[in-house]
Amino acid sequence: MKLDKKEILKALENITVPGEGQNMVESGAVKNVVVFGDEVVVDITINNPSLQARKKTEVEILKVIHAEVYEKAKITVNVKVDAPAAKPKVNEIKGKPVPGIKNIIAVASGKGGVGKSTVTANLAVSLAKMGFKVGLLDADIYGPSMPIMFDVAQEKPLAVNIDGKSKMKPVENYGVKILSIGFFTQPGQAVIWRGPMAAKALNQMIFDAHWGELDFMLLDLPPGTGDIHLSIMQSLPITGAVVVSTPQEVALADARKGVAMFQQDSINVPVLGIIENMAYFTPEELPNNKYYIFGKEGAKHLAEDLKVPFLGEIPLVQSIREAGDVGRPAALQTATAIENSFEEITKKVVQEVVGRNEHLPPTEAIKITTMAGCSAVKKK
Numbered sequence: 001m002k003l004d005k006k007e008i009l010k011a012l013e014n015i016t017v018p019g020e021g022q023n024m025v026e027s028g029a030v031k032n033v034v035v036f037g038d039e040v041v042v043d044i045t046i047n048n049p050s051l052q053a054r055k056k057t058e059v060e061i062l063k064v065i066h067a068e069v070y071e072k073a074k075i076t077v078n079v080k081v082d083a084p085a086a087k088p089k090v091n092e093i094k095g096k097p098v099p100g101i102k103n104i105i106a107v108a109s110g111k112g113g114v115g116k117s118t119v120t121a122n123l124a125v126s127l128a129k130m131g132f133k134v135g136l137l138d139a140d141i142y143g144p145s146m147p148i149m150f151d152v153a154q155e156k157p158l159a160v161n162i163d164g165k166s167k168m169k170p171v172e173n174y175g176v177k178i179l180s181i182g183f184f185t186q187p188g189q190a191v192i193w194r195g196p197m198a199a200k201a202l203n204q205m206i207f208d209a210h211w212g213e214l215d216f217m218l219l220d221l222p223p224g225t226g227d228i229h230l231s232i233m234q235s236l237p238i239t240g241a242v243v244v245s246t247p248q249e250v251a252l253a254d255a256r257k258g259v260a261m262f263q264q265d266s267i268n269v270p271v272l273g274i275i276e277n278m279a280y281f282t283p284e285e286l287p288n289n290k291y292y293i294f295g296k297e298g299a300k301h302l303a304e305d306l307k308v309p310f311l312g313e314i315p316l317v318q319s320i321r322e323a324g325d326v327g328r329p330a331a332l333q334t335a336t337a338i339e340n341s342f343e344e345i346t347k348k349v350v351q352e353v354v355g356r357n358e359h360l361p362p363t364e365a366i367k368i369t370t371m372a373g374c375s376a377v378k379k380k
């Protein structure tokens with residue numbers, strides 16, 4: 001009988017950690033699970049140093065694995081005692097603040113291909129149209145999209161000398177400053193990076209670049225909730241995260257994981273809200289017809305369920321895709337329904353950032369006032 005690590009972790013989720021309201025896996029007490037055929041070694045760290053607590057934990061683990069996974073499993077439990085770790089403060093911002101950059105907003109999804117990059121590009125141009133100073137950092141090391149979506153694939157960031165130091169100058173188009181990992185790789189070259197390396201490259205694109213003053217820096221993340229995300233989130237001062245999902249069940253399940261990732265203790269990035277992309281299909285020639293091909297209002301319901309703000313919906317429209325491909329984000333079109341829907345969502349994002357910043361310590365606080373539907377940033 002070959003034991004399955006996943007099943008063992010699932011079984012361990014039945015054990016709650018006293019006083020924490022979390023199970024042993026969620027709380028991070030389970031450090032390692034190694035399976036050798038029908039043998040399993042569980043490494044565990046607990047806060048309570050008493051012999052009784054250790055014994056109790058060990059017995060519980062044996063019981064639950066025997067009951068839930070395999071009654072004849074040979075189990076070794078290594079219990080280590082660790083002093084309780086200080087819990088991070090709620091809404092604490094990680095990483096060092098970036099001089100001149102007021103808000104960093106991460107756009108994530110969970111599932112790939114749901115339109116993160118499309119949404120990020122359009123949020124960026126909408127913010128720029130409203131008069132904000134906007135930067136866009138394409139952090140998708142697997143498939144950087146921004147050079148194409150902003151029609152700057154042929155450009156390279158130049159070096160500029162700032163106070164005796166050489167810095168990267170972001171490429172600019174449509175009022176948005178852009179850096180992308182795509183500017184530094186060969187077209188067609190696959191980049192295989194581990195989390196810490198990716199975080200280092202991104203750190204350089206933030207700290208060793210001359211962004212100047214920015215009201216918003218948008219971060220287009222790769223899909224998923226992996227190692228790379230954890231490294232990025234822990235090293236950069238992210239103000240808040242926006243999660244993009246289609247209404248489809250498989251996308252929603254991953255979006256839920258995305259929200260959970262930001263909300264876990266070690267990350268603790270406030271979720272500004274969920275955007276429903278491809279909410280319905282509208283043919284260009286029949287603008288009043290809506291076809292809910294991926295299901296109806298799935299992301300809206302997810303937001304309600306998770307008690308995070310719903311930021312709005314974007315229809316599946318051919319011109320949005322075409323605009324992305326030709327490198328001129330659809331929100332740049334004037335007086336169209338598409339421009340309006342991006343503008344509404346952008347305003348909602350700004351409002352959520354304002355609300356979120358009211359809870360920030362004074363050093364990071366900025367004042368954004370929303371005036372007659374448009375917004376402006378006031379410096380302190």
Ligand SMILES: Nc1ncnc2c1ncn2[C@@H]1O[C@H](COP(=O)(O)OP(=O)(O)OP(=O)(O)O)[C@@H](O)[C@H]1O
Nearest residue numbers: 112113114115116117118223315316317320321324
């Ligand atoms: N609302 C929309 N209407 C029409 N096409 C869309 C819409 N949103 C995204 N697309 C198209 O869907 C495809 C995937 O979008 P996009 O690249 O933005 O997704 P992504 O989540 O960033 O993907 P990845 O996970 O690969 O980074 C693109 O071809 C894009 O043009």
Ligand SMILES: [Mg+2]
Nearest residue numbers: 116117140145
């Ligand atoms: Mg993308």
